[in-house]
Amino acid sequence: xxxxxxxxxxxxxxxxxxxxxxxxxxxxxxxxxxxxxxxxxxxxxxxxxxxxxxxxxxxxxxxxxxxxxxxxxxxxxxxxxxxxxxxxxxxxxxxxxxxxxxxxxxxxxxxxxxxxxxxxxxxxxxxxxxxxxxxxxxxxxxxxxxxxxxxxxxxxxxxxxxxxxxxxxxxxxxxxxxxxxxxxxxxxxxxxxxxxxxxxxxxxxxxxxxxxxxxxxxxxxxxxxxxxxxxxxxxxxxxxxxxxxxxxxxxxxxxxxxxxxxxxxxxxxxxxxxxxxxxxxxxxxxxxxxxxxxxxxxxxxxxxxxxxxxxxxxxxxxxxxxxxxxxxxxxxxxxxxxxxxxxxxxxxxxxxxxxxxxxxxxxxxxxxxxxxxxxxxxxxxxxxxxxxxxxxxxxxxxxxxxxxxxxxxxxxxxxxxxxxxxxxxxxxxxxxxxxxxxxxxxxxxxxxxxxxxxxxxxx
Amino acid sequence: xxxxxxxxxxxxxxxxxxxxxxxxxxxxxxxxxxxxxxxxxxxxxxxxxxxxxxxxxxxxxxxxxxxxxxxxxxxxxxxxxxxxxxxxxxxxxxxxxxxxxxxxxxxxxxxxxxxxxxxxxxxxxxxxxxxxxxxxxxxxxxxxxxxxxxxxxxxxxxxxxxxxxxxxxxxxxxxxxxxxxxxxxxxxxxxxxxxxxxxxxxxxxxxxx
Numbered sequence: 001x002x003x004x005x006x007x008x009x010x011x012x013x014x015x016x017x018x019x020x021x022x023x024x025x026x027x028x029x030x031x032x033x034x035x036x037x038x039x040x041x042x043x044x045x046x047x048x049x050x051x052x053x054x055x056x057x058x059x060x061x062x063x064x065x066x067x068x069x070x071x072x073x074x075x076x077x078x079x080x081x082x083x084x085x086x087x088x089x090x091x092x093x094x095x096x097x098x099x100x101x102x103x104x105x106x107x108x109x110x111x112x113x114x115x116x117x118x119x120x121x122x123x124x125x126x127x128x129x130x131x132x133x134x135x136x137x138x139x140x141x142x143x144x145x146x147x148x149x150x151x152x153x154x155x156x157x158x159x160x161x162x163x164x165x166x167x168x169x170x171x172x173x174x175x176x177x178x179x180x181x182x183x184x185x186x187x188x189x190x191x192x193x194x195x196x197x198x199x200x201x202x203x204x205x206x207x208x209x210x211x212x213x214x215x216x217x218x219x220x221x222x223x224x225x226x227x228x229x230x231x232x233x234x235x236x237x238x239x240x241x242x243x244x245x246x247x248x249x250x251x252x253x254x255x256x257x258x259x260x261x262x263x264x265x266x267x268x269x270x271x272x273x274x275x276x277x278x279x280x281x282x283x284x285x286x287x288x289x290x291x292x293x294x295x296x297x298x299x300x301x302x303x304x305x306x307x308x309x310x311x312x313x314x315x316x317x318x319x320x321x322x323x324x325x326x327x328x329x330x331x332x333x334x335x336x337x338x339x340x341x342x343x344x345x346x347x348x349x350x351x352x353x354x355x356x357x358x359x360x361x362x363x364x365x366x367x368x369x370x371x372x373x374x375x376x377x378x379x380x381x382x383x384x385x386x387x388x389x390x391x392x393x394x395x396x397x398x399x400x401x402x403x404x405x406x407x408x409x410x411x412x413x414x415x416x417x418x419x420x421x422x423x424x425x426x427x428x429x430x431x432x433x434x435x436x437x438x439x440x441x442x443x444x445x446x447x448x449x450x451x452x453x454x455x456x457x458x459x
Numbered sequence: 460x461x462x463x464x465x466x467x468x469x470x471x472x473x474x475x476x477x478x479x480x481x482x483x484x485x486x487x488x489x490x491x492x493x494x495x496x497x498x499x500x501x502x503x504x505x506x507x508x509x510x511x512x513x514x515x516x517x518x519x520x521x522x523x524x525x526x527x528x529x530x531x532x533x534x535x536x537x538x539x540x541x542x543x544x545x546x547x548x549x550x551x552x553x554x555x556x557x558x559x560x561x562x563x564x565x566x567x568x569x570x571x572x573x574x575x576x577x578x579x580x581x582x583x584x585x586x587x588x589x590x591x592x593x594x595x596x597x598x599x600x601x602x603x604x605x606x607x608x609x610x611x612x613x614x615x616x617x618x619x620x621x622x623x624x625x626x627x628x629x630x631x632x633x634x635x636x637x638x639x640x641x642x643x644x645x646x647x648x649x650x651x652x653x654x655x656x657x658x659x660x661x662x663x664x665x666x667x668x
Contacts, residue, residue, distance in 0.1 A: 205506065279498070279544075279639050317502065318541065328482070328617070329498050329639050335541065365541060366503060382668065405568070405660050406540035418668040421540055448564035448630030450469050 001201040002192055002235040004037035006185070006219050008048075008081040010197070015050060015075035016082075018063055028057040036060070037081065044129050047099075048082040066101050084218075088183050090170035095140045095147040098164065102138045102148070106163025111136040111150035119155040138162035172249035175303035177223045177230040178214075178316075180246060184221045185232070187242035193219040193232035201237040209378070210414040212369050221246065226315035228300045262340035266367070266423075267313045267320040270337065275309045275322070277332035283309035283322035291327040311337060318365050318423070339425060349427035354400040354408040355391075357424065362396045362410070364420035370396035370410035378415040398422035468581035469515070470563035470631070471622055474499065474533075474548070477509035484582040484621025485512060486563050486633050489666050490553030493533075495620030496638045496653065497546050503538035512550065515559035527559035537665050543658045544638055547665050563624060564632040565663075570656040572634050578625040580637060584618030623652045 029039070033051045036058035040046035048061040054077065063070050064086045072080070085099040103111045112120060114133040125141045127133040133141060138148035146161045171182030185193045194201065196208050196216035206224050208216040214224035221230040221244035231243045263270040275283045284291065286298050286306035296314050298306040304314040311320035311334035320334045350357040362370045371378065373385055373393035383401050385393040391401035398408035409421045472485045472493050483499035493512055497503075515527040531550045539545035554560050572578070623635030635652025655662075 205504070281639060326639070328619070330501050332498055332639075333541075379668075402664075404664065406543075406658075416535060417537070419664070442567055442570070442628055444564040444628060444630040444632065447562040448470075448624075448632055450467055450561055450631065451558050 001194075001237050003195060003198055003200075004034055004041050005081070005195055005198070006192060006235070007041055007083055007085075008037055009084050009087050009218050011072070011080040011082070013074060013076045013078070014080040015073050015078045016048060016061060016063070016065060016070055016080050017073055018061075018067070018070045026060055028052070028059040030056060031058060032056065033058070033079070033081070040081075040083070046083075047086050048080060050078045050080055052077050053079065084183070084185075088167065089164070090167035090183055091140075091147050091164050092167055092186070094143055094145055095164060096143055098138070098140060098148050099132050100137065100164070101135075102162055102164055103136045103150070104162065105138075105150065105152055105157075105160035107157075107160060109152040109154050109157055109160060111138060111162075112153050114139070114151075119153060120151040120158050122151060138164060168245055169247050172247045173230065174249045174251075176226065176228055176301060177246060178226065180221070180223060180230045181215045181217075182220065182246065184230075184244050184246055185219045186244070187221070187232060187234055188245040189242060191234040191236050191239065191242060193221060193244075194235050195219040196222070196233075201235065202233040202240050204233055207415070210368065210416075212413065213367065228295070259340055262338045263313075263320055264340045266316060266318055267311075267337070268316065270311065270313060270320045271305050272310065272337065273308075274311045274320075274334055274337050276334070276336075277311075277322065277324055277329075278335040279332060281329060281332060282325040283311065283334075284325050285309040286312070286323075291325065292323040292330050294323055316367065318367075349425050350400075350407055351427050353403050353405050354424065354426070355403045357398065357400060357408045358392050359397065359424070361398050361408075361422055361424055363423065364410065364412055364417075365423040366420065367423075368417065368420065369413045370398060370422075371413050372396040373399070373411070375411075378413060379411045379418045381411055398424060466579070466581065467559075468579070468622070468624070469559050469561040470624070470633075471581040472512040472514050473516075473583055474620065475511050475513060479511075481513075481583055481617055483617065483619050484584070484637065485548065486622040486624075486636070487514065487554060487560065488563060488565055488633065488662065490556065490562070491550045492666055493548040493550065494633065494636060494655070494662065495546055495548060496636050497538060497544045498639050499620050500536055500546060503536065503546075505536055507533045507536055507548075512548065514554055515557070527557070529554055529560060539658055539661055543661070544653055545636060545655075545658055545661075547662065563622060564627075564630050565659050566627075566632050566634055566656040568656060568659045570634075572625050572627075576625045576627065578623055578634065580618070580621060580623050582618030582621035582637065584621075 036049050036051055040049045040060050045062045046060045047064045050059045064082045065072050085097045089100055091098045113136040114125060114127050125133055131141055133139055138150050140148040148164050149159055149161045151159045167183045173180040195218055196206055206216055211224050215222055216224060221232045223230045229243045230246055231241050233241050258269045258271045260272040285308055286296060296306055301314050304312055306312055306314060309322060311322050313320045320337055321331050324332050372395060388401040391399055393399055393401060398410050400408045406421055408424050409419050411419050470487045472487055473481045474483045474485050474495060475481050483495055485493040485495035488494050510533045511530050514529045516525050531552060531554060533548045534551045535549040537547045618637050619639055621637045622633050624631040625634045633655050635655060638653050
């Protein structure tokens with residue numbers, strides 16, 4: 001169930017230009033991205049490929065972005081897939097598959113070229129198309145357990161390890177690893193991860209487009225849902241998801257701008273002592289599992305300050321919240337905590353309904369990126385710069401072209417959510433109620449009628 | 460809901476979890492859309508696979524052969540403006556309207572219900588241990604809406620999300636949604652409902668989009 005794409009790192013809307021292209025790349029071939037990956041994986045010369053999603057054409061390449069005389073450039077028609085082994089600056093297992101461009105040893109000695117025989121003559125490891133011994137890059141042709149090594153240019157030191165770190169050590173993680181962007185792509189039991197942009201073997205809600213700021217690249221371990229540690233869906237159909245083993249950073253994480261009397265943004269830095277919900281229901285203690293069981297155990301979330309039963313935001317929700325002490329209400333927001341005044345400066349609040357808001361916020365209140373007003377995907381807009389030329393529908397900024405009484409909004413990049421409101425508050429509290437309409441001023445059609453005689457008739 | 464009597468509220472739906480257990484009420488405002496309260500759901504991104512609504516029955520747990528019962532899975536939750544505490548639930552297919560299943564009207568935007576209007580709330584919430592005594596919770600309970608007066612509503616578990624329906628121009632209109640309040644309602648405390656007329660533009664927009 002592993003996809004051939006698992007061996008590749010994807011760069012969206014990017015083209016790799018080689019100047020001049022020699023040898024000229026082969027002609028593009030038809031096929032899906034996975035079929036291209038399969039072809040490239042089995043070709044010794046192939047190290048990357050362009051994939052044109054529209055025409056379903058792919059072009060195999062024998063170079064990567066680290067090759068000489070190449071450059072990356074934006075091209076919305078292509079995605080560039082490059083073999084991970086050529087890009088990663090860390091090693092998996094003993095680094096036999098490492099094809100990076102490190103060329104110095106752990107003591108800083110420059111490596112001797114593999115086809116050179118001076119200062120160190122050797123015949124065991126000469127370059128061939130298959131063994132990846134090229135230039136003077138660190139390699140591990142003999143499966144040395146210390147990882148990639150090389151002959152050195154120092155006549156006194158024949159060869160030396162390059163000291164390239166294992167991927168699980170190369171990038172460490174702080175707190176629960178929500179910010180982890182390293183290159184570990186196996187779980188702690190050694191199972192390979194499923195790509196986030198694939199829905200097999202496991203269907204899942206974490207589309208990279210839907211959560212652009214969660215770093216859901218390729219099949220690397222990530223923590224998009226505030227779990228205890230980074231994890232991934234696995235390529236084992238029998239095991240949906242599993243944690244990954246990643247080293248903790250020794251240094252403490254940089255503290256969020258903590259607040260106590262108010263909250264900024266979504267309130268992830270709120271450390272006040274409010275402990276009842278907006279509707280006045282007391283909060284349940286975080287270290288308790290009744291009346292509601294949950295996984296936000298304080299000791300597993302050291303950076304979230306889940307003390308006592310204070311309102312907190314450990315999972316990036318739209319505001320501080322808590323489990324409630326009432327069995328029938330699992331969680332509730334603590335919207336009664338006010339937003340910090342400095343946050344609501346001129347741009348970040350709107351007057352009236354915000355129909356004249358021209359700020360640059362372009363995320364919904366749940367943190368989903370807005371869809372550009374001129375775009376047709378993932379949602380075909382009913383309101384666009386064409387239909388509403390005077391509404392300043394620029395880029396993907398929040399706007400209120402239809403004078404929605406709840407403020408600026410936008411179409412969203414989440415295929416399942418056509419539109420949502422933005423995290424912008426009204427500058428002044430508004431009284432929305434209008435004088436009472438006379439009852440006979442209203443009329444209704446095809447609703448609100450029932451057979452009254454059924455009212456009396458029990459069963 | 461304390462007191463009241465069995466009634467026919469064809470827009471009131473029972474929202475059920477994966478175990479088929481009723482946990483909140485809702486109101487059918489469009490064939491494929493139900494309104495309820497945010498407090499009934501864990502998150503705006505909740506995966507509602509296995510959750511469903513039950514319509515067209517009088518009894519909370521109707522017999523398997525109940526001819527009018529409709530059970531429709533929920534396919535999506537859409538949260539309202541933050542302060543609204545409302546959600547809209549999209550059903551996987553439209554409900555069939557008949558004598559037991561009907562749409563409730565939506566009020567005009569920002570409409571205020573005149574005092575003295577006849578209103579009712581409905582739900583299958585647990586009434587165990589209250590003055591109504593045991594027996595299968597049934598639907599319905601007409602009440603007179605009084606402004607800030609001596610209401611004595613106690614809205615126990617499971618009625619949250621259900622409708623406050625008021626009779627206007629001979630039609631029943633969804634003027635409020637039952638929401639968990641600070642404490643149980645008492646004679647000196649008015650019952651609290653979410654004023655739907657403030658969010659009618661959002662409701663129409665969700666349905667349209």
